[in-house]
Amino acid sequence: MKFRKKGIFFMKQRVLVIGFGFMGQTHAGNLLKNPNAELAGIVDPCDPAERLRTIKGNKATVTITPESVAGVPHYHDMDEALRGCGADAAVIALPTKLHYGSVMKALECGCHVMVEKPFSIDCAECESMIRKAAEQKRILAVGYVVRHMREYEMLRETVKSNRLGRLRYMSLSRYTGIPAWGNWNDPEFIKASGGALFDLVSHDIDFARYCLGEPDSITPDPVLCREMNGNLIAAVLHYPGNNVFVEGGFVTPSHFPFRRNYTAYFENGTLISDAPGDFREIAADGEMRVEDYSHCDPYYTEMDRFLQAIVTGDDAGLCTGEDAMRSICCCHGILSRLNVVEQPGKFQGADL
Known part of the structure; x- marks a missing residue:
């Protein structure tokens, strides 16, 4: 047809x-x-x-x-x-x-x-x-x-166009309950899947790259990763003139509500999103623009x-595939910088 x-x-x-x-x-x-x-x-x-x-x-x-x-x-x-x-x-x-x-x-x-x-x-x-x-x-x-979510598309368009001036700082966050499918409390399962870093937080690492390209360097938080068995991740991606802070992961219980947000500070305004479809722009003079993209289906x-x-x-x-591989390389860059002491039942980044 x-x-x-x-x-x-x-x-x-x-x-x-x-x-x-x-x-x-x-x-x-x-x-x-x-x-x-x-x-x-x-x-x-x-x-x-x-x-x-x-x-x-x-x-x-x-x-x-x-x-x-x-x-x-x-x-x-x-x-x-x-x-x-x-x-x-x-x-x-x-x-x-x-x-x-x-x-x-x-x-x-x-x-x-x-x-x-x-x-x-x-x-x-x-x-x-x-x-x-x-x-x-x-x-x-x-x-x-995430690349297909309209509120994130708006953020990227603003970064690329310099419509609000230069990006100064961006924060990306993504949390959800430990998946009910699979065995996300088993360290071996976490290693095989890549844990929250590869399975969830990589969404925001990929989006940061989609906006700004490859970071100059990455600084992760090793304490958070170690204490949460690899299911929570926080890192700073360093770019010339700005930083991107990425955090997120799997928390208990499984029915913990999905939460994600971003805040992006520009020279002449700020963009905020606190829920799927939510988009707010705050101009330097305090005027706020609000858009609701909840009717858009990014998976479709x-x-x-x-x-x-x-x-x-x-x-x-x-x-x-090429672009996804670069995001995976960034995830490995985070793992390589995590000074995690191997302990039974603990996340072992060096094994990935």
């Missing part, structure tokens, strides 16, 4: 969702809503309807019901699905340690790929995936969704841009 959008003829893309936990369900729902896409299948060891009844996330991003996926082909085996469902693209929403093998298989089968963050905590694996995507001439995108936007990139070949609106 062809359709026309902004002067370009699009083919509806058949997309396979691999992994049907919280994020897989989020992406599947947006594929079902998107006229540019067809949900070609779901890969998961469990029945999708049962997963929808039992999996809960820390944000209300899942918009589908068991009835929504009743007619969607269900596969227990990823290889069978990649061979048999005729997918143009694959969305990979598996535990981090399974990203590499799954991405490589999907690319080898000729699929464009969007993989959930943090891509991989192994930089060599990141490089291999990037090379494979280039060899196969396929789009490789990574799910750093991210998926739509991925689908458009498949057709146009232009991945400028996405977090590419």
